[in-house]
Amino acid sequence: MKKIFIDAGHGGRDSGAVCKPFKESDLNLAVAKAAGAELGKYECEVVYSRAGDTPTRINDMCxxxxxxxxxxxxxxxxxAGGGRGGEAFYWRGDAAARRLAGLVARExxxxxxxxxxxxGEEPGVKPSYADPPGHNFGMCRVNxxxxxxxxxxxxxxxxxPKDRAMIDTPAKLAAEGRAYARALVTFLHLKKREVKPPDEPAQPRLRAGAAVRLEGAKLYRSSDALEAARTVTGGYYLYDGLTVRGRCRVTKREEYVCREPARLFVTGWVDREALRYG
Known part of the structure; x- marks a missing residue:
């Protein structure tokens, strides 16, 4: 299974860009979690640089x-610093990273x-040529x-002001996170996880004499009868607890359970799925 590393930039005392009420480290973490949640729908494993407001070191993350x-x-x-718009940086000369940056910008x-x-670059895509010690672009270079x-x-x-309007609600940050996720899905050719249907609640083991309820259940004269004789509602007992062709025999009185001859004491056959317990 492919693994993806998501770094929520800054953290701890390093808050990143601040412009009240926004603190970059908080924004980054919210977006990272949203990206991971979306990627959870696909066959991959996501590893985060941090899960809370904690400091990180570039060398450790790489x-x-x-x-x-x-x-x-x-x-x-x-x-921050005056400007507008989104961009994705990659380390110069890394063709694969450049393609990923293009997908991120597109999203x-x-x-x-x-x-x-x-x-010389497509809109939103920029190469990184240098990274002073400890600079965030070191993530691109070292990786x-x-x-x-x-x-x-x-x-x-x-x-x-215009860009702030793109990130001023949790829903908008979630949309940003999904943009990163979609780029990664395309880049890594990820497949969606198979959604398994929920397990059916376990039914009590069928046994002779078990009390059951029927609600408008079809009552048959035999295990292979095509037409129901009538419908019944109320409390019954399993005659012998056996299932034949998906049907069970029921009787109206507990003292009739397993008594012979069956034709005198069995009320009829009902589909096993019609049985209700308790």
Whole structure:
């Protein structure tokens, strides 16, 4: 099963961009959880950099992504400093990461966000050429070195009124998370998990004399009768607890259970599915 590493950027004392009431580290975590929830519908395993407001270190996160054998990594961020629009960064020269960045940008646009442009690149896609010590772009560089396609996404500017309108409710952050998830689903060719029907409630073991209730149940003269003789409602007892062709014999009185000859004491046959207990 393919594994995906999702980094909710910043955390702990490192709050990232702040523009009241927004704190980037909180936004990033909400989006990461939404992305993971959507990916839970597919055949993959998601590993997060953090589950709460805790600090993270780039080298530790990259080491974890390598340890789990991540098939892809996304680092979720939000921008600040004047501007508008979304963009996805990849490490220069990493063709696979560039393709993932293109998919992320495409899903940003599909979610209604405008895209920033870089010369020579498709809208919303930008190469990262340098990362000062401890800089978040190190996630792209180190993961690329480890053979893991990695993208750092900046969906919106927290200090842009128009961009703030894209992230100002939990529902909008969830939509952003689904955008990341859809990009990863396409990139990794993920298949949806099979949804198994809920288990049917266990029925008590059939036994002679068990009390049952019937509600408008069809009553047959034999186990193979095609037409019902009538319908019945009320309390009955299993005559012998046996099932033949999906039907059981019932009797009206407890003292008639297993008495012979059966034709004198059996009320009739009913479908096993019609039995109600308790």
């Amino acid at each position: 080491a974890l992504a390598k340890k789990i054998g991540a098939a892809a990594s996304v680092s979720i961020h939000h921008n 940003f646009k599909a979610a209604g966000q405008t895209l920033r442009c870089a010369e 690329a070195k480890n053979g893991i396609p990695a993208v750092l996404g900046e969906y919106a500017f927290v200090d842009s």
